[in-house]
Amino acid sequence: MNTQATFKTSKAQRYLGTLCKHFGHKVPVQMDGDRGRIELPFGQCELAASDDALQIEVSAETKGNLDKAARVIANHLERFAFRENPQIEWH
Template sequence: MNASTYFKTENAERYLGTLCKHFGHKVPVTHEAGCGRIELPFGQCMLRADASALNLTATAPDKAQVDKTIEVISSHLERFAFRENPTLDWTYSDSSVSSTAA
C-alpha cells in the first residue's frame, strides 16, 4: 500500500538532506541530489525535491504500517521545518482514504 503527499517549500532539497542524514544514523538510507529513500523497519519513504516542493511517498505492506511510516516521517519533517509549519495531506493509492497529519 502507498500514500503520498507534498510540501510546498523553497527549501525542499535542504529538508530532504536533513531527513536522510537524521535517519541515516538509525536505518538504511540512500540519498542523491534531489532524491532519497528512508527504509524504516515497517515501511519506506521515497523523497523527491525540486525547486518548489518536497514530494513524499510512503510504502508498506498494509495500511497500519503505512500509517506508522507516515507518522514517523511527518513528525520529523514538522520538527525540521517548524518555521514553515507544514501541513501534510496524505493520499492513499490503494483506496480513496485521505488523512491529514498535523
C-alpha cells in the same frame, strides 16, 4: 500500499538532506542529488526535491505500517520545518 504528500517549500533540498541524515544514523538510507530513500523497519519513504516542493511517497505492506511510517516521516518533517509550519496531507 502507498500514500503521497507534497510539501510546498523553497527549501525542499535542505529538508531532504536533513531527513536522510537524521534517519541515516538509525536505518538504511540512500541519497542521490534531489532524491532520497529511507528504509524504516515498517515501511519505506521515497523523497524528491524540486525548486518549490518536497514530494513524499510512503509505502508499506499493511495499513497499520503505512500509517505508522507516514506519521513518523510527517512528525520529523514538521519538527525540522517548524518555521514553515507544514501541514502534511496524505493522499
